[in-house]
Structures are given as C-alpha cells and as structure tokens.
Amino acid sequence: MKKYVLFIFLISSVFTFAQETKTLENAITQAKQEHKKVLFFFSGSDWCSPCVKFKKTFVENEEFKGFAQNNLVIFNADFPRQKKNALSKEQTEENEKLAEKYNPNGLFPLIILLDENGKIVQKWEKLPSETVAEFIEKLK
Template sequence: MKNICLILLLHSFLNFAQKTDKLTVYSFEEIENLQQQNPKPLLIFVYTDWCDICFGMKKTTFQNEEISTILNTDFYVIYLNAETEKEISFLGKSYKKPSSKIHELAAILAKKNNQIVYPTTVILNKECKIETQLQGFMNSKNFKPFLDALLAKDN
C-alpha cells in the first residue's frame, strides 16, 4: 500500500512539475524597451471581441505548446483589439480610434488590399517594418511551418 501511495504521489508531483508553456503577450509600450535590449520580430494579432474565429485562434493556435515555445523564444507577441478606445504609442507616434471606426494602428497594420479581415496576424521584422500579413484563422498545424520558414529566412 505504501508503494502505491508513493507512486501516486510521485506521479502527481511529476505532472505538476511538467513545464507548461504559456504565450507571453506584451503591450506596445513594453515592446519599445525590449526591442532596444534584444531585437526580435513582432507578431501582432489584430482581432475584435465579437470575432469567434479570433477567439478560437487565441485559444487553440496560440496556446499550442510548440507554437507558444517558438513565439516566446523568437518573437514578441502583441494582441491588438481593432476596436480599442485606448491611445497607443508606438515608434514615437500616438494612435487612437476615431469615433465609430477601427483603431488607427489596427488599420495601418492589418489593411491588405484595401480591406481588413479578422483576425489578421502581422509580422514586423526587427526594424518594425511589415514583413507579412496573414488574414484569417490559422491552425497550429499550418502556423508552425509558416513560423519555421520566417525564422529560416531571417537566419
């Protein structure tokens, strides 16, 4: 009986001690300081609160352990609500939401072919220039090769 209790206790401890990667999400304000210390590409996820597909990508793709590990290691990740009322300072400029429109920064980052689709995943290179924009949902199976190709291109 002692052995069974010991095995169960050890099993519980090992499960508790397992590393669980959670995605680290930064604000635009935090990024400028981080970029000076350790430049990395930025991944900006442009979403809205009413977008079920956006919510699904946050809860599945970005919470996938392999994806979150890559993102935490090689990128700074920012979630940008396209409808936020908050003024955002980024790269020496301030951006805000005009009344009844989408946020200025979301429009600049996510507009592709004169339209915005939610979600849009925007990759900025280390110099904070738009490298690519992915419109729509991407599952982790398709997102990982995309990230791998981006990282291989940078090296």
C-alpha cells in the same frame, strides 16, 4: 515549500512568455533590444470566432509558446464589442490608430509579422490553415 517555488516559477514563466505590451511601439523597441520579431495581430476577442481560434490554436499552444519565448514579442490589437470586455480609452485609441495604418479594410483576424525594425515581413489576412509546426516554420 516545493509547491510554492513551483507556483512562483510557473507564474514567472507565464509573465515571461506574455511579452505583450500596451503599444506596438513598445513591442518594436523590445524586439530590437532582444533581436526578435514582432507577431502583431488584430482580433475581436469576444465576437470573431477565427480570432479566438487563432489565439487558442496558435498563441496558447505549448509548442508555439516555446518558439515565441525565444523569437517573438507578441502584440495584440483587440477590438472587443461587449461592454464588459471594453479596453481603456487610451488602449482603444491606440488600437484604432494601428487599424487605420495597418488594417484599413478591417480584416479579422489580421496577423502581421514585423522585423525588429518594425518593417512588415509577412501578413496573413485570415486564420492560418497550416499546423502550428508549419506556422512556426513560416515565422522563422
């Protein structure tokens, strides 16, 4: 029974952290309701090694997850190339619209911090070179 309860807790905490939404508009709405910032990033999950490294080194880091849970809504506009990783037509169209507006030069990764009103606070046009702790301080 204890293992079952622990499993449910772990699953719910993963879903709580993974506050990723299908649209940036939803992410901004959620951020406004929860008084959080939006960490919005463009990635090529199956072809861009700095993108994969950003996700593994920062987004999936336990220290970062702890900070993000209380302070961020995360939105990832992904552009996979392999057919097996293809997104829905709707999600692809949404991501392409966002790229036209926020990433016309096609930079990968491009990491954008938005305030709860959707205004750009800061941009990183490459993989951050700082440690996770230093990056968290910049996000604050």
